[in-house]
Amino acid sequence: IQITEITFPFFLVWMPERRPQKHEDIYETIHRFTLLIQRDPADFDAYIRRATAFQEAGNLAKALEDTKQALELKPDSALAFNNRGNVYLDMGEMGKAIKDYSHALRLKPGNAKALQNRGIAYANCGSFENAIADLSQAIQLQPYNFMHYVYRAIAYHNMGDFEASVQDNSHAVDLSPESVAAYHNRGNSYCDMGMYDKAIMDYSTVLKLDPHNEKAYQNRGIAFANKGENYKAIDDFGTAIKLNPNIPGPYICRATALHSIGRFEEAIEDNSTAIDLVGSAAAYHNRALCCNDTQQYDKALADYTAAININPKDGRAYKNRGIAYYNKGEYTLSLMDFSRAIELNPSNVDAYYSRARCHKALGEDQEADADIATARALQHMQGQFKKPAAKPQRGLSDATCHHSHNTGSSRGKHSKVQIQDDSTDYSHHASKSSRAVDRGERSYRDGRENEVPKRAPGDHQYMAAMAPPKAMKGMHDKSHHSARW
Numbered sequence: 001i002q003i004t005e006i007t008f009p010f011f012l013v014w015m016p017e018r019r020p021q022k023h024e025d026i027y028e029t030i031h032r033f034t035l036l037i038q039r040d041p042a043d044f045d046a047y048i049r050r051a052t053a054f055q056e057a058g059n060l061a062k063a064l065e066d067t068k069q070a071l072e073l074k075p076d077s078a079l080a081f082n083n084r085g086n087v088y089l090d091m092g093e094m095g096k097a098i099k100d101y102s103h104a105l106r107l108k109p110g111n112a113k114a115l116q117n118r119g120i121a122y123a124n125c126g127s128f129e130n131a132i133a134d135l136s137q138a139i140q141l142q143p144y145n146f147m148h149y150v151y152r153a154i155a156y157h158n159m160g161d162f163e164a165s166v167q168d169n170s171h172a173v174d175l176s177p178e179s180v181a182a183y184h185n186r187g188n189s190y191c192d193m194g195m196y197d198k199a200i201m202d203y204s205t206v207l208k209l210d211p212h213n214e215k216a217y218q219n220r221g222i223a224f225a226n227k228g229e230n231y232k233a234i235d236d237f238g239t240a241i242k243l244n245p246n247i248p249g250p251y252i253c254r255a256t257a258l259h260s261i262g263r264f265e266e267a268i269e270d271n272s273t274a275i276d277l278v279g280s281a282a283a284y285h286n287r288a289l290c291c292n293d294t295q296q297y298d299k300a301l302a303d304y305t306a307a308i309n310i311n312p313k314d315g316r317a318y319k320n321r322g323i324a325y326y327n328k329g330e331y332t333l334s335l336m337d338f339s340r341a342i343e344l345n346p347s348n349v350d351a352y353y354s355r356a357r358c359h360k361a362l363g364e365d366q367e368a369d370a371d372i373a374t375a376r377a378l379q380h381m382q383g384q385f386k387k388p389a390a391k392p393q394r395g396l397s398d399a400t401c402h403h404s405h406n407t408g409s410s411r412g413k414h415s416k417v418q419i420q421d422d423s424t425d426y427s428h429h430a431s432k433s434s435r436a437v438d439r440g441e442r443s444y445r446d447g448r449e450n451e452v453p454k455r456a457p458g459d460h461q462y463m464a465a466m467a468p469p470k471a472m473k474g475m476h477d478k479s480h481h482s483a484r485w
Helices: 023-039 044-057 060-073 078-091 094-107 112-124 128-141 146-158 162-175 180-192 196-209 214-226 230-243 249-260 264-278 281-293 297-310 315-327 331-344 349-361 365-382
Strands: 002-004 412-414 430-432
Touching: 023 044, 044 060, 044 078, 060 078, 078 094, 078 112, 094 112, 112 128, 112 146, 128 146, 146 162, 146 180, 162 180, 180 196, 180 214, 196 214, 214 230, 214 249, 230 249, 249 264, 249 281, 264 281, 281 297, 281 315, 297 315, 315 331, 315 349, 331 349, 349 365
Parallel strands: none
Antiparallel strands: 002 412
8 A cells, every 4th residue: 555645735824813904095194204204304204204105005115214214303312212123023034123123122111012023033034032032022912902812822833832822822712702813723633633523623714714814725635635535625625626726735735645546637637737837846746656656757756856946955856766676677867766765764764674675676685684783773763663664666766755844644555565754844934834725835824825015925835745834925914004002
């Protein structure tokens, strides 16, 4: 039996709990404050408010200019430092953002909004402990502010503490029963804990509150797929595609589900669409799996190679390409790929068994025995005690199939030999984070895993493997952009 595991793109969602201004309103606001500045070039409040409007309009350069001008007028303004930090946060300059938030806190100690914002910036740098410390202080100061809990939950999730993340999101739901972010992110944590029914309930609640949320459809589809309910998953992925046909995540996810039920040509088509959209390593890898299953070995090898070129540290792609080479009788090339997979993940038991078969095929019995001994020792250390996998059969390959980062796998069976997959993460970027269901290049984590400033932390797409979302880049509560603290 071949076991294919597939990791789906994972979206980690940070959503501002407010309605953004319409563009015409933003430009009207900019014009109004411009007139005030023309009348009084020393109007500090007008610069602060126009900077906020420029930021809402996406003109970060102008927003930065206005916050700097405000600081020239009032060098000791904690508000100006906080708001300039917001601009730097949107620009992805986390170090500068943290510096400004810290300055604001020195000028006005104990300000919950500055603590929240600095916590978000720390999280974007991957400094989750510092993020949790700041957000915990913000919660002590404002225990009624549900967004503090939402943001801290995201930091806990990125650290792998899913139970703490669930607890914080549940608290946020208690404080704000219509918080889309809290339900959605709690669903992500449930999914990573393998509690798919609870995840589906949360995603369904999100869709009642926001019927056009394509990320919720994608994530719910992932939960269905992890339960083995592939037809429901395909329906959800299809809806996500209809809502937004220009992001690769739902195509990669649907391709995974289609592959699981043997609809290889349709899966190839979806992966090809994802490749056209973003050139994802996940899509190349997964299309290669489909080509393997349809005996298109040369195409499979080309796609594995493309995936490796995008992500040279993708151990699973090396392992699967090694299997493809073995099936073609190219044992030396197969041996090289298995060796590279072992370098990337020295605890990969199956890579040792597979390399041992290559050594046997090349008449290198001593090396084969050494690899088998290493594999068995690793199995005892890992508590697996499983029998070695049989000789690879034509068209066999492995891939990963669980919700997002490293947890919960749903396995589909077909073909002839069991190939136990390792738990190597594939990171897209991350892309994208993405948590979540990203994972993939994390994802989609393109990540995009997000809606908080409508940018994703990463591209989490790896239907066949994705890493946890790297930080929460560009994600923060836009409500802090107000001129008020």
